[in-house]
Amino acid sequence: MQATRKRAAVISAVISAVCFWSASLPATTRPLYVRLGGEPVMTAVVSDTIDQVVADPRLNQSFKGSNIARIKRLIVEQICDLAGGGCHYSGDSMHEVHANHNITQAQFFGLVEILRSSMRRHHVPLRERNELLALLAPMAPDVIDVRAPPIPR
Numbered sequence: 001m002q003a004t005r006k007r008a009a010v011i012s013a014v015i016s017a018v019c020f021w022s023a024s025l026p027a028t029t030r031p032l033y034v035r036l037g038g039e040p041v042m043t044a045v046v047s048d049t050i051d052q053v054v055a056d057p058r059l060n061q062s063f064k065g066s067n068i069a070r071i072k073r074l075i076v077e078q079i080c081d082l083a084g085g086g087c088h089y090s091g092d093s094m095h096e097v098h099a100n101h102n103i104t105q106a107q108f109f110g111l112v113e114i115l116r117s118s119m120r121r122h123h124v125p126l127r128e129r130n131e132l133l134a135l136l137a138p139m140a141p142d143v144i145d146v147r148a149p150p151i152p153r
């Protein structure tokens, strides 16, 4: 009994030390996915974002008949993959998925803006918000339909 309690105390001390150590690591040595808040925060951020996009008449034309739960799950998985969270994105390529939906540049930036404010609401720090957006930005050419009109200036 005494030995078990002692072992539990040692294990708890080791876990606390590891947690303290990982929390105090500089931002750059912790994977972005961890700094974004991991799965609970990203699931909430993506869910809020897609709910808002689907409710917005300026953005939702291409979502009619889509499986929203699948889209949310795959975007979280994709972010986890891109941000070093150890996942493997199992969805279709960005080009395949978005081709023929006539998505405009304005709609792409509209979604990004909603994602940005959703991250802010869920207390994702500025640096991490920007790092994630920098990973998503190169997808623009695969999402935007070149035949759709560009943003009016």
Ligand code: HEM
Pocket: 059, 060, 062, 063, 065, 066, 067, 070, 071, 074, 075, 078, 090, 091, 092, 093, 097, 098, 101, 103, 107, 108, 109, 111, 136, 137, 139, 140, 143
């Ligand atoms: C960086 C921006 C974006 C990312 C990372 C992204 C990511 C994804 C992912 C992972 C899927 C699911 C793939 C699959 O089913 O295998 C998806 C589906 C979809 N996305 Fe995006 N997306 C982005 C921007 C947009 C924008 C701007 C729109 C429209 C305003 C859009 C409309 C859709 C639609 C309609 C589907 C479902 C297609 C279907 O069911 O055939 N996406 N997206």
